[in-house]
Amino acid sequence: MSYLKCSGMCQLIGGLLLLLLAGCSAGESKFLAGNLNAVNHTSAAINHFSVNGYGGGNVSPFGDGGGMCCVMLPRQWLPGLKLKVEWETDPNPNVRLPALGTDAYRAAYAKHKANYQQHSTIVDLPSYETESLCSLKVHFLSCNQIKLTTACMAYGQPGYPIKEPQVMKEPAVCPK
Structure with a gap:
């Protein structure tokens, strides 16, 4: 059965591939993955948010959730680590709109959406001492302040x- 035989060159290539694969699995990742959750302490809806580009869902006024998998954080925390948090708010989430699919709806929704607000800030990543990350929780506070844990x-x-x-x-x- 000639298809089971392998030349010296074939064995060399196969050995190199195994060595490369072993090298990939032997190293430990420099990052940990965890869920990305939010707590909204405000009367505005959080339409969506992200932390360093990792997206979170929407969060109702005075609600929590927005959980998404996953956010990547360094395996080892170091002082001075910063994260960029971006989010969009709807300051009037309880607005009544005309019937969906109508011209009146489209006009009213366009006017409503014009009031959405875009926010962005850089915050310190709080210290953590664990090798496993449960989640990163973003707290949306009044005056567009953010706290993380x-x-x-x-x-x-x-x-x-x-x-x-x-x-x-x-x-x-x-406060400014």
Whole structure:
């Protein structure tokens, strides 16, 4: 059965391929993957958000969720690590629109969508000491402020590091 025989060159190539594959699996990834979740402390809807380009879903006013897989963070935390958070808000998520599919709907929706607001900020990545990442939770606070945590517990549980109330009112004037 000649198809089972392999020349010296074939064995050399096969050996090199095995060596390359072994080299790929022997190294440890420099990143950890975790879920990307959000808690919205505001009356605006979060239409969508992202952290360093990793997308999150939408989050209702004063709600939580937006969970997506996955966000990649460095396996080892180092001081000074920053993340870019981008998000879009709908300041009037409870607007009543005409019947879907009509010209009146399209006109009203275009006018409503013109009020959507785009936001972007750079925030510090909070320290974490674990080799496994549960999730990165983004907290959307009043005045377009952001807080992050990698805590492996749910918001509101004892020991959770972010203590702001779920329902926050927008102040008349936001601090700069």
